[in-house]
Amino acid sequence: MALPYFFKDVSLLITHYNRSNSLERLLKIFKELNCSFEEIIVSDDGSLTEHLESVKELQYSYNFSLITSSKNMGLGNNINKGQAAVTCPYTLYVQEDFIPLADFAKHFQDALDIMHKRKELDIIRFYSYIKYPHLKPFEQGFSEMIYKPWSLNYLKIYFYSDHPHLRRSNFIEKFGTYTEQVSVDRAEYRMCISFLQQRGKGLFYDDYQGLFEQINPEAEPSTTIRRKFTLSKNPFIKFTRDIYRQFRYNYDLRFLRVNHGFAIKSDIAKLRAEKNTFIDLSKAIINKFLSLFVRIFYPQAVREFKQFYKDTYYCQLVQLKYLFKDYFIRKRYKSISFNGEFAPELQFVLPFAYWHFKNGTLDKTISSKLTRELYFFSKDHQESFEERSNEGNYNFETPRILYSHNYDMSKWAQVPLKETYQNSIYVYDKPILIIANRYNMEWDDAPVSFLSIPVLRTIITKLKDKFTIIYNRPRSQNIATDDSVIYDLHEYEWLEKEHPEVILMENLYKENKAKANNFNHLQLMVYANSSHFISTHGGTGTLASYFGGINLILSKKGPEHHFNCYQKLYPKLSGAKIVHAKSDAELDSAIEKCLLND
Structure with missing residues (x-):
């Protein structure tokens, strides 16, 4: 028996049309999963008498409010009148041909908690036929949807979807009512446009077919009909369709006022919008032809x-x-x-x-x-x-x-950071060796290219007699962070206990003998006095390549390998000798060859 879940402040809104058995199946499975809501609203779109009577019978078992229509008015109208009846702050919208799966309740509660905390979010999507193209990991198995205007992937427009989702019940106040008396796809598309126009924000559940399943049995099939043109895989038709979509999306984003036709108030604003649309269309066309160019001239490219x-x-x-x-x-x-x-x-x-x-x-x-x-x-x-x-x-x-x-x-020049920040303060008896490490999330997953404590032990043991070793792994409070999470390697405690001879960059910053303006300023001053570096993939290795000398970079994977960045790009930054190690063993060999026996 599943644990009971009562979702306070949530209205379950179900739209229905001529599929009363599917509606019963949906309500029954919610009950079997021990899920209950503050209210349930079923909005019917003028179903046939036999289906409507069956729906009314279900009211006795499932205690929902029924909103009816004298005739079929389309999905847009059905959602509008159903949403108008909602009284709770949050709405879970589900069409009758879906069913929740076993893990629904837990993850729906996670989504609800997120909506409580993150007031800027408008929607959290639980189901899709395919993954939204541009996502940034968020938390609890959800990712933030990112709209990229210049992306050629037409699926970017479907930031909103009629598939199961949680939304705030003031959704229509912000984004407008659903367009009525148009096809299902057109109503959804126009809400997508409105969502982007109003800069809506939303999350997408990563396992996007793991919480709901869509079932259309032979007895109650799907009523959606799509034109063959929209589904054709013919290359010419697909290319033409993509160009048309780029033009149409950009035009609609600027001119379409949902449920009010096409209107721009002032002539000046209209001219500006037309100009921007032309520019966006031009960019889309250029991107298409560049894609074709690359396919022709680089057929072997990954x-x-x-x-x-x-x-x-x-x-x-x-x-x-x-x-x-x-x-x-x-x-x-x-x-x-x-x-x-x-x-x-x-x-x-x-x-x-x-x-x-x-x-x-x-x-x-x-x-x-x-x-x-x-x-x-x-x-x-x-x-x-x-x-x-x-x-x-x-x-x-x-x-x-x-x-x-x-x-x-062209239009690229070496920046003389070494010449600018060399100083007489961070000078030691032995030449400086900078160990520049990181321990971050990589490609939305666990750290890959980092200097572990066993690797650090080997480096320090081999090189401490020849170099003054300065260790640097910036913590989040000292730098401008990005989307990747910084983890704790717990090496600082180990270094202070096992290798007190190693100087920690953050301790130099605490002393701040050079009166550096910030941690980045200090890094530049210390790095400028060194010509020997051991670093890792990413910005850590890039910065260490700005100061001449030699830089051993540990990078176990990444596009840099395919594009030979460590051979073609990194040496250009200062003329430094770059040695790329793809494994801990290769790094150890490079240390022997380039730092111990140089």
């Missing part, structure tokens, strides 16, 4: 990485519009803004900004907190972002984004 080939060409095309400003006019105009992850900022954005500084065209830079010292050359640097984000990586105004098959970049 499918999951082809996007970055296309992104390379797109970045190059974007720079063409600045040709005269950058090479002929050469006046200060360039404002560079970036709030993506630390590694691409160091790889592409910082050298891009420095090139514009040397070119005389840099006006201002905008980045995350604690970055002023990185942009020491910028006369107007603003620290506007508290956190870094994955979405911020996709700034096509920079020479490259994330990864590329071609690192022969």
